[in-house]
Amino acid sequence: MSAMALAWEQFRFERKLFWRNPSAAFFNFLLPLLLLVLIATAFASEADELEVLIPGVAGMGVLATTFTALAFNLTILRDEGVLKRIRGTPIPAGAYLAGIIGSATLNACLQVTLVVVIGNLLYGVDWPHDPLMLAGFTLLGVVCFASLGVAFAQAIPNEDAAPAYTNAIFLPLIFISGVFYSADDLPQALKTIAEALPLKHLIDGLSEAIVGGGGDAATAAVVVAAWAAAGLFLAVRFFRWE
Amino acid sequence: MPSAAIEVRDLRKAYGPVEAVRGLSFEVERGEVYGLLGPNGAGKTTTVEILEGYRRRSAGDVRVLGHDPAERDRDLQQRVGIVLQSCGFYPRVTVREAVEHFSKAYERPRDPTETIHLVGLTEKADARAKDLSGGQRRRLDLALALVGDPELVFLDEPTTGFDPAARRTAWGVVRTLKELGKTVLLTTHYLDEAQELADRVAIVKEGRIVAEGPPDQLGPGSSRYRVSYLSGGSRVEHQTDDPTELLHRLTRDAIARDERLEGLEVTRPTLEEVYLELTAEADST
Numbered sequence: 001m002s003a004m005a006l007a008w009e010q011f012r013f014e015r016k017l018f019w020r021n022p023s024a025a026f027f028n029f030l031l032p033l034l035l036l037v038l039i040a041t042a043f044a045s046e047a048d049e050l051e052v053l054i055p056g057v058a059g060m061g062v063l064a065t066t067f068t069a070l071a072f073n074l075t076i077l078r079d080e081g082v083l084k085r086i087r088g089t090p091i092p093a094g095a096y097l098a099g100i101i102g103s104a105t106l107n108a109c110l111q112v113t114l115v116v117v118i119g120n121l122l123y124g125v126d127w128p129h130d131p132l133m134l135a136g137f138t139l140l141g142v143v144c145f146a147s148l149g150v151a152f153a154q155a156i157p158n159e160d161a162a163p164a165y166t167n168a169i170f171l172p173l174i175f176i177s178g179v180f181y182s183a184d185d186l187p188q189a190l191k192t193i194a195e196a197l198p199l200k201h202l203i204d205g206l207s208e209a210i211v212g213g214g215g216d217a218a219t220a221a222v223v224v225a226a227w228a229a230a231g232l233f234l235a236v237r238f239f240r241w242e
Numbered sequence: 243m244p245s246a247a248i249e250v251r252d253l254r255k256a257y258g259p260v261e262a263v264r265g266l267s268f269e270v271e272r273g274e275v276y277g278l279l280g281p282n283g284a285g286k287t288t289t290v291e292i293l294e295g296y297r298r299r300s301a302g303d304v305r306v307l308g309h310d311p312a313e314r315d316r317d318l319q320q321r322v323g324i325v326l327q328s329c330g331f332y333p334r335v336t337v338r339e340a341v342e343h344f345s346k347a348y349e350r351p352r353d354p355t356e357t358i359h360l361v362g363l364t365e366k367a368d369a370r371a372k373d374l375s376g377g378q379r380r381r382l383d384l385a386l387a388l389v390g391d392p393e394l395v396f397l398d399e400p401t402t403g404f405d406p407a408a409r410r411t412a413w414g415v416v417r418t419l420k421e422l423g424k425t426v427l428l429t430t431h432y433l434d435e436a437q438e439l440a441d442r443v444a445i446v447k448e449g450r451i452v453a454e455g456p457p458d459q460l461g462p463g464s465s466r467y468r469v470s471y472l473s474g475g476s477r478v479e480h481q482t483d484d485p486t487e488l489l490h491r492l493t494r495d496a497i498a499r500d501e502r503l504e505g506l507e508v509t510r511p512t513l514e515e516v517y518l519e520l521t522a523e524a525d526s527t
Contacts, residue, residue: 090316
């Protein structure tokens, strides 16, 4: 089989396994949607709040399905020796990782789609203002957070530490990046930190694509792309098989 | 095509200031089952992991099926099967799915169903990895190493933690590999395993080979035969290279004294005795 065919085989294998672990599938996939429905129903009955919430949860979904899921899973696969086993076969490293990252990418795209559809059907938010830009920012976000997830797995010492390490990034990041409320309302110090990190900019870009409103999509794209480049460099440079 | 499947010459591997492998040399012929035997920490796994391409050597020359494993050539990986010492797996995948998935990586795989049968997992083919016993999981490891139909198989302590019945099954698989003409490099710290399976054994101690040869011919120095008997309630023991002459003298004298040589035994040192003697020697230096 060619490397492409092996990547596809790995992707299909990962899809099959994904749904066999219902608790992981729940936390990775359904929790963001559940939060969306709960918050939208309980607090955000006003249109302008929903217009913050929908892009915010879409961005959080990209973060959860790529960064968190990959950092977590790769740590476990490394600690359990699965990566070492793969390394002893003719499966090319690139094909293997493409299969895993491809599966995370599909989850992220499904997540963004579901958020947008739920926003429209349940809460009457308009269909995306610029669908092409939405696809572009989703993919940029996937590249950025998937590579950062692979890179971050190298910093996690062992599988027992994986939940603590990933949550230590995930939870503060979603609170300062304007997922549930506008980041403009935050204290200046937190705003400065959020401005330096990619999630707020991804959400800004998704917001431009979904809601529109004359924000600065170009700056958002540049910051996310810069983090993507850093993530790719770190992921390749420090990857550990065992 | 070179004659030997594995050639190792003056292999050295240092981890910082610690030298785990200190000048190992051996050759494994094609079709041979070769055992690296030694206590934990002797450098067996380091040596095997260099041959498998996982680690880079510090010095020396290594050839595996004519390739340098450090180059991680895919052509070599197509022809080699690896059973690692301890290795987890996706818990929620079934035996059949795993073997079929791994078979896709090889140009000329062995049929997955046949591979599962070969390792004796047919009844468990649809069980998930997490529901297998330790011995069954090890057989899954073996199936995944064999599904590429490799010429050369590395088995790093393949039966550690097995119950006796599972060990017998695993030994049967190794014998089958030999019948199929495969070359096997086996590491073990079980003496009976080396004695049962290996055509030749190297005893490794502190990163060096201290003895090498067919398991039944390994002997320290000249004391290869032991002749012993009971005399006055205690055992008298002689050691000799040539028991013929000694036995003739002992029996002649006994007949002359009109005695029987009660409990007469002629034994060769077992691999265990050789091993204990050699590794104890190395300890005392």
